[in-house]
Amino acid sequence: MNERARPEAVSTSLENSAFFMPFSMNRAFKKAPRLLARAEGMYYYTPEGRKILDGTAGLWCVNAGHCRKKIVEAVQKGVATLDFAPPFQMGHPLAFEFADRLVPLLPKGMTRVFFTNSGSESVDTALKLALAYHRVRGEGHRMRLIGREKGYHGVNFGGTAVGGIVGNRKIFGALVAGVDHMRHTHDPTKNAFSRGQPQHGAELAEDLERICQLHDPSTIAAVIVEPVACSAGVYVPPQGYLQKLREICDRHGILLIFDEVINAWGRLGKPFAADYFGVMPDLITTAKGITNGTVPMGAVLMKENLYQTFMTGPENTIEMPHGYTYSAHPVACAAGLGTLEVYQEEGLLTRVGELAKYWEDAAHSMRDCPNVVDIRNLGLIAAIELAPRAGAPGARGLEAHLKAFEKGVYMRVTGDVIAFAPPLIIKKEEIDQLFGTAREILKTLP
Ligand SMILES: Cc1ncc(COP(=O)(O)O)c(C=O)c1O
Numbered sequence: 001m002n003e004r005a006r007p008e009a010v011s012t013s014l015e016n017s018a019f020f021m022p023f024s025m026n027r028a029f030k031k032a033p034r035l036l037a038r039a040e041g042m043y044y045y046t047p048e049g050r051k052i053l054d055g056t057a058g059l060w061c062v063n064a065g066h067c068r069k070k071i072v073e074a075v076q077k078g079v080a081t082l083d084f085a086p087p088f089q090m091g092h093p094l095a096f097e098f099a100d101r102l103v104p105l106l107p108k109g110m111t112r113v114f115f116t117n118s119g120s121e122s123v124d125t126a127l128k129l130a131l132a133y134h135r136v137r138g139e140g141h142r143m144r145l146i147g148r149e150k151g152y153h154g155v156n157f158g159g160t161a162v163g164g165i166v167g168n169r170k171i172f173g174a175l176v177a178g179v180d181h182m183r184h185t186h187d188p189t190k191n192a193f194s195r196g197q198p199q200h201g202a203e204l205a206e207d208l209e210r211i212c213q214l215h216d217p218s219t220i221a222a223v224i225v226e227p228v229a230c231s232a233g234v235y236v237p238p239q240g241y242l243q244k245l246r247e248i249c250d251r252h253g254i255l256l257i258f259d260e261v262i263n264a265w266g267r268l269g270k271p272f273a274a275d276y277f278g279v280m281p282d283l284i285t286t287a288k289g290i291t292n293g294t295v296p297m298g299a300v301l302m303k304e305n306l307y308q309t310f311m312t313g314p315e316n317t318i319e320m321p322h323g324y325t326y327s328a329h330p331v332a333c334a335a336g337l338g339t340l341e342v343y344q345e346e347g348l349l350t351r352v353g354e355l356a357k358y359w360e361d362a363a364h365s366m367r368d369c370p371n372v373v374d375i376r377n378l379g380l381i382a383a384i385e386l387a388p389r390a391g392a393p394g395a396r397g398l399e400a401h402l403k404a405f406e407k408g409v410y411m412r413v414t415g416d417v418i419a420f421a422p423p424l425i426i427k428k429e430e431i432d433q434l435f436g437t438a439r440e441i442l443k444t445l446p
Helices: 007-012 026-031 069-081 093-105 119-136 157-162 202-215 241-252 273-277 304-310 330-345 348-368 395-406 428-444
Strands: 038-040 043-045 051-054 110-116 144-148 179-182 220-225 255-259 283-286 298-303 372-378 381-386 412-414 417-420
Touching: 051 428, 069 330, 093 110, 093 330, 110 119, 110 304, 119 144, 119 157, 119 220, 119 255, 119 283, 119 298, 119 304, 144 157, 144 202, 157 179, 179 202, 202 220, 202 241, 220 241, 241 255, 298 304, 330 348, 348 372, 348 381, 348 428, 381 395, 381 428, 395 412, 395 417, 395 428, 417 428
Parallel strands: 144 179, 144 220, 220 255, 255 283
Antiparallel strands: 038 043, 043 051, 110 298, 283 298, 372 381, 381 417, 412 417
């Protein structure tokens, strides 16, 4: 029996565990694990019973807080009633009910829902829908997909290709052909410490026009952006930027996709970012908060005219040869319906409106801490950017993350950017605790 297979070795140490952790420093983590055993409301609990304030809503997904009774019960009942139903050429009532219950919450004009199991699947589904839409309407020459530097669109091939985070792309070869990227919108020389949307940079949307002129707009199928780019370090769109993107897309018949895997579900004080910014995309990708993070699920939301375009061929054909074994999984639909009830009963999809000013002030009060070079915020999202330590980029951020966990706060870092995005049920005292702990740490961090 090898070392790893011995039960006592497995139970005493994680160092040789078989689990290949995603997006993690496997060896360092397994030597000094940070485990979460249970959760309730705003808090995680470690196996030793230490209470950890959740500053990142798990991974930007637990918007209603943890282990909410109504959602837990919906999942329990769901799995006991219908564990699985094939989604191809068959159906189950909850899938139709959930899609129809979502529609009144969607930005005006979005009327159809294609279910997936994650944000990454939503993105690749939306890109395929865009290509297929143009092909069905006789513009199959529109094959290019445009993303943006610093964009994060998940980890499948399409999403990695349109994504703009170098570290996530460089070891995976050529990815997908026909992809180009617009410039990112981050300009700390003009916009550092902006409160909310930065003033400068709407003109950066013109970079899309440059790409159109380079390739000819008739070759471009879709542009995908996160309205607020979150995973790469929280980049809030400059005032007027998204409006300009929409105008350029309209001028050239290009579909605009908003990736709202994080931005949706009340994070900005509206159900969707499209409503917050008053800019209507053609497709929206989402996931995470759709089930409050309880059961994996995602969705692509689309305008009626797109859906109808697919519905024009003979009725005995499959209109979209795409889908997953677990698309519209009955337990995920049950979780989603339970989640919607909690969101609606507690007004969580708009609650951030009341909290946003307090949150913004708390975040920007960190400006006098050592090494802080920028603070960015919108809705219930904030980022504190630290100067990188000479010769060791990311080290300061990682240390902040580790120290925060010791002090009972979970906060996520990307390089030297600390990101905050707690559950939307957070109280003002907990906002104080979150930034108070960050302050204590930054004061002592070399
Ligand atoms: C904007 C955006 N798109 C896509 C994804 C990928 O989602 P998932 O990890 O569920 O595949 C994420 C995840 O953080 C995201 O933030």
